[in-house]
Amino acid sequence: MSFFNIHTHGFVRIACAAPRLKVADPAFNVAETVRLLRRADAQGASLALFPELGISAYAIDDLLQQNALLDAVLAALGVLVEESRSLQPVAIVGAPLRIDGRLFNCAIAIHRGRILAAVPKTYLPNYREFYERRQFASGERAAVESVVLSGQDVPFGTDILLKASDIADFTIHMEICEDVWTPVPPSSFAALAGATVLLNLSASNVTIGKSDWRHALCKAHSGRCIAAYAYSAAGPGESTTDLAWDGQAMIYESGVLMAEAERFAAEPQLIVADIDLERLVMDRIRQNTFGDNADALRDRLNFRTISFELAPDRVSDLGLERTIERFPFVPSDDARLNELCFEAYNIQSHGLRKRLESARVEKIVIGVSGGLDSTQALIVAAQTFDALGLSRSNILAYTLPAFATSKGTKANAWRLMTALGVSAQEIDMTPACRQMLVDIGHPFAKGKPVYDITFENVQAGARTSVLFRLANQNNGLVLGTGDLSELALGWCTYGVGDHMSHYNVNGSVSKTLIQHLIRWVAQSQRFGADASAAMLDILATEISPELVPGKGDGPSQRTEDFVGPYALQDFNLFYITRFGFRPSKVAFLSQHAWSDAGRGDWPPNIEADKRVAYDLPVIKRWLTVFVRRFFETSQFKRSAVPNGPKVSSGGSLSPRGDWRAPSDASAAAWLVDLDRIP
Numbered sequence: 063m064s065f066f067n068i069h070t071h072g073f074v075r076i077a078c079a080a081p082r083l084k085v086a087d088p089a090f091n092v093a094e095t096v097r098l099l100r101r102a103d104a105q106g107a108s109l110a111l112f113p114e115l116g117i118s119a120y121a122i123d124d125l126l127q128q129n130a131l132l133d134a135v136l137a138a139l140g141v142l143v144e145e146s147r148s149l150q151p152v153a154i155v156g157a158p159l160r161i162d163g164r165l166f167n168c169a170i171a172i173h174r175g176r177i178l179a180a181v182p183k184t185y186l187p188n189y190r191e192f193y194e195r196r197q198f199a200s201g202e203r204a205a206v207e208s209v210v211l212s213g214q215d216v217p218f219g220t221d222i223l224l225k226a227s228d229i230a231d232f233t234i235h236m237e238i239c240e241d242v243w244t245p246v247p248p249s250s251f252a253a254l255a256g257a258t259v260l261l262n263l264s265a266s267n268v269t270i271g272k273s274d275w276r277h278a279l280c281k282a283h284s285g286r287c288i289a290a291y292a293y294s295a296a297g298p299g300e301s302t303t304d305l306a307w308d309g310q311a312m313i314y315e316s317g318v319l320m321a322e323a324e325r326f327a328a329e330p331q332l333i334v335a336d337i338d339l340e341r342l343v344m345d346r347i348r349q350n351t352f353g354d355n356a357d358a359l360r361d362r363l364n365f366r367t368i369s370f371e372l373a374p375d376r377v378s379d380l381g382l383e384r385t386i387e388r389f390p391f392v393p394s395d396d397a398r399l400n401e402l403c404f405e406a407y408n409i410q411s412h413g414l415r416k417r418l419e420s421a422r423v424e425k426i427v428i429g430v431s432g433g434l435d436s437t438q439a440l441i442v443a444a445q446t447f448d449a450l451g452l453s454r455s456n457i458l459a460y461t462l463p464a465f466a467t468s469k470g471t472k473a474n475a476w477r478l479m480t481a482l483g484v485s486a487q488e489i490d491m492t493p494a495c496r497q498m499l500v501d502i503g504h505p506f507a508k509g510k511p512v513y514d515i516t517f518e519n520v521q522a523g524a525r526t527s528v529l530f531r532l533a534n535q536n537n538g539l540v541l542g543t544g545d546l547s548e549l550a551l552g553w554c555t556y557g558v559g560d561h562m563s564h565y566n567v568n569g570s571v572s573k574t575l576i577q578h579l580i581r582w583v584a585q586s587q588r589f590g591a592d593a594s595a596a597m598l599d600i601l602a603t604e605i606s607p608e609l610v611p612g613k614g615d616g617p618s619q620r621t622e623d624f625v626g627p628y629a630l631q632d633f634n635l636f637y638i639t640r641f642g643f644r645p646s647k648v649a650f651l652s653q654h655a656w657s658d659a660g661r662g663d664w665p666p667n668i669e670a671d672k673r674v675a676y677d678l679p680v681i682k683r684w685l686t687v688f689v690r691r692f693f694e695t696s697q698f699k700r701s702a703v704p705n706g707p708k709v710s711s712g713g714s715l716s717p718r719g720d721w722r723a724p725s726d727a728s729a730a731a732w733l734v735d736l737d738r739i740p
C-alpha cells in the first residue's frame with residue numbers, strides 16, 4: 063500500500079458513461095461499451111456505469127418483443143463478458159432479459175469474466191411518453207432468484223448488493239431510471255442495508271428544464287442516503303422518433319456534485335470521480351438517525367450480498383479525481399461565497415441580538431486591538447445595534463495598548479472605531495501590567511528582558527479584567543472575539559484572558575473565514591470608505607498577539623511561526639473534527655489541495671501574493687503541531703468556553719455543541735498514524 067494511492071485512504075474511483083449507440087444494434091452497442099470500459103480501466107476506475115437498456119437501445123418499443131433482437135443482446139453480452147476478463151472495472155450495463163416467461167429491464171454487473179448479478183427495474187413508467195408495462199414485467203414480480211447467462215448461474219432479483227471483499231465499505235446497489243423518481247426509491251433500502259455506491263442506469267428523454275430536476279433528485283437522494291449516487295442517461299444515437307436525448311451523466315456524493323458529463327456532446331462521454339467511502343461511513347455513524355431509520359425498516363432490508371474481489375492497483379499514484387478546496391470553510395465559488403458571508407454575519411448578529419434582548423442589556427464592551435478577530439466582532443456588533451435600532455455609541459470600544467502594541471495596529475484600531483462611529487476610548491494597560499509583574503515578583507519588574515508566558519498572560523489577563531469591570535460599570539456585556547482556529551489550537555489565555563467573555567460571536571468562525579468576511583464587508587463599502595480602508599489595512603497586517611515587545615516596527619511574534627499557517631491548520635481542523643479522518647488521510651488531502659500554488663481555483667478574494675504552496679514535509683510538520691495541541695493540550699480551554707452561536711457547518715468546538723472531549727487525553731494514537739506520512 064502506498065501513501066500516495068487513493069485506495070490507501072478509503073477512496074474508490076467510479077466512472078459513468080454516456081456512450082453513442084445505434085437503435086437495436088447490440089453488437090455495435092457492446093463494441094462502444096467495451097471501448098469506454100477500456101478507457102475507464104486505463105483511468106484506474108473500479109466501476110463503470112452505462113445507461114438503461116444500453117445494449118439494445120431504450121426507445122425501441124415493440125422491437126423488444128422480437129426474439130432475433132433478444133438473441134443478439136445475449137450474444138453481445140457474451141462478448142462483453144469475454145472482454146471484461148482483462149479489465150479492472152465492474153461493468154454495469156443495461157439490457158432486456160427473458161426470464162421465467164417474462165421480459166425484464168435489467169442492470170447487469172460484469173467483472174473479470176464473471177456476471178455478478180442481474181437486477182430488474184422495479185418501477186416501470188407507464189404515463190405520458192412512457193409505455194414500459196407493454197413490454198416489461200416489474201422486478202417485484204420476479205419469481206426466480208437466478209438465471210443462466212453466458213453459461214453462468216447468475217443471481218437475479220431486486221434484493222442484490224455487490225460487495226468488494228478487498229475494499230472496505232465498497233458496496234454497490236443498482237436501480238433503473240424511474241426507480242429514483244418515486245417517493246421511496248429501492249436504493250433507499252439498499253443504503254440502509256449498507257450500500258455506499260448507488261447506481262442508476264437511466265434512459266431519460268430530455269425536455270426543457272428536465273436536467274435540473276434530475277440534478278435535484280440525485281443531489282437530494284445522495285444526501286439523504288449519505289451515499290454516492292451515479293447516474294448515466296441515454297444520449298446520442300437513441301431513437302428520436304418521438305423523443306430526444308442529452309446523455310446526462312453525473313456523480314454525486316452526499317449531496318455534492320463530483321463530476322458531470324457534457325450534455326448533447328458530439329463525442330461519447332466518460333466522467334470519473336473518487337468517492338470517499340470512508341467519509342460516507344463515518345458520517346452514517348455520526349448521524350445516529352441513519353441507523354435508527356434502518357432499525358425501523360429492518361424487515362425491508364433483506365438483501366443478498368454478492369461478494370467479488372476487485373484487486374485494485376494499490377501502488378501507483380493515481381492522482382485524486384475530486385476537487386479538494388484549499389479553504390474548506392471558505393468556498394472558492396464566488397456566488398456561494400457571497401451567500402455564505404451573508405449568512406455568517408446574520409447568524410453572528412442574530413445570536414448577539416437575542417442575547418442582548420434577553421439579558422435586557424443595551425451596551426457592549428469590547429477590546430479593539432487592530433487585529434482580525436476584534437475587527438470582525440466589532441463589525442458584527444455594529445450590524446446588530448443597527449438592526450436593534452440602538453445607537454452605535456452604545457458600543458463601548460476600548461483600545462488597550464501595553465508593552466508590545468505596535469503603532470500600526472493601534473492606529474488601525476482607532477481608525478476602525480472612529481469610522482464605525484462607536485464610543486472609542488484608550489486605556490494604557492502598561493501601569494496595571496507592570497504592577498502585577500511587581501506583585502508576583504516577575505524578573506521583568508526588575509528590568510530583566512524576560513518575555514515568558516507569564517509576561518504574556520499578565521497583559522491578556524489585565525485587558526480582560528478591565529473589560530469585565532467596565533461591563534459592570536456600564537451595564538454592558540463583554541463581547542468575546544476569539545475564533546474557532548484559536549480555540550482548536552489553544553491559542554488564547556485561559557480564564558482571566560481573552561478566552562473569557564459574556565458572549566462570543568466568533569467562537570465557531572475559523573480564522574480563514576474571518577479574513578474573507580472582513581474582506582467581503584470592506585469590498586461592499588457598507589460602513590463607508592474610511593471603515594473599508596481600515597479593514598483592508600488590518601487584513602494586510604501580520605497576525606500577532608503583540609504580547610512581546612519587538613525591536614523594530616514589525617511584531618516580534620508572528621503567530622503563524624508558532625502555530626503554523628492558519629490556512630493549513632483550518633484545513634486540518636475541518637477534516638479532523640467534521641469527519642474524524644486520520645491525520646495521514648488529512649495529509650493526503652492537504653497535499654492535493656496545497657502542493658500546487660498554480661492551481662486555478664483560488665477563492666475570488668485571495669490576492670496573488672498570498673497564493674502560496676505547501677509541500678508534504680511542511681504539511682506533516684504543522685499537522686503534528688495541530689494534533690498535539692488539539693488532542694493533548696488545549697481541550698481544557700474548549701471545555702469552558704462562553705456561549706456563542708454555531709456558525710459554520712464545519713462545526714463548533716463548544717462542549718455543548720459539536721465537540722465534546724476529555725481534557726486529559728493522550729494524542730498517542732494520532733501521532734502513531736502521522737508516522738504513515740512519508
Ligand SMILES: Nc1ncnc2c1ncn2[C@@H]1O[C@H](COP(=O)(O)OP(=O)(O)OC[C@H]2O[C@@H]([n+]3cccc(C(=O)O)c3)[C@H](O)[C@@H]2O)[C@@H](O)[C@H]1O
Pocket residue numbers: 515518519522548552553554555556557559560606607609621695698725726
Ligand atoms: N488539561 C488541563 N486542565 C486544566 N488546566 C490546564 C490543563 N493543561 C494546562 N493547564 C493550565 O493552564 C495554564 C496554561 O494555559 P494559559 O494560562 O491559557 O496559558 P498558555 O496556553 O500557556 O499560553 C497562552 C498562549 O496563547 C497565546 N495567546 C494569548 C492571547 C491571545 C493570543 C492570540 O493571538 O489571540 C494568543 C500566547 O502567546 C500564549 O502562547 C497553565 O497554568 C496550566 O497549568
Ligand SMILES: Nc1ncnc2c1ncn2[C@@H]1O[C@H](COP(=O)(O)OP(=O)(O)OP(=O)(O)O)[C@@H](O)[C@H]1O
Pocket residue numbers: 428429430431432433434435436437460461462463464467525543544560605606607608
Ligand atoms: N491592544 C489591544 N487593545 C484592545 N484589546 C486588545 C488589544 N490586544 C488584544 N486585545 C483583545 O484581546 C483579544 C485577543 O487578542 P489578539 O491579539 O489575539 O486578537 P486580535 O488582534 O483581535 O486578532 P488576531 O488574533 O487576528 O491578532 C482581541 O481580540 C482584543 O479583544
Ligand SMILES: NC(=O)CC[C@H](N)C(=O)O
Pocket residue numbers: 114187192238239240241243264265266267
Ligand atoms: N426510463 C425511465 O424510467 C424514464 C422515466 C423517468 N421519469 C425520466 O423521464 O427520466
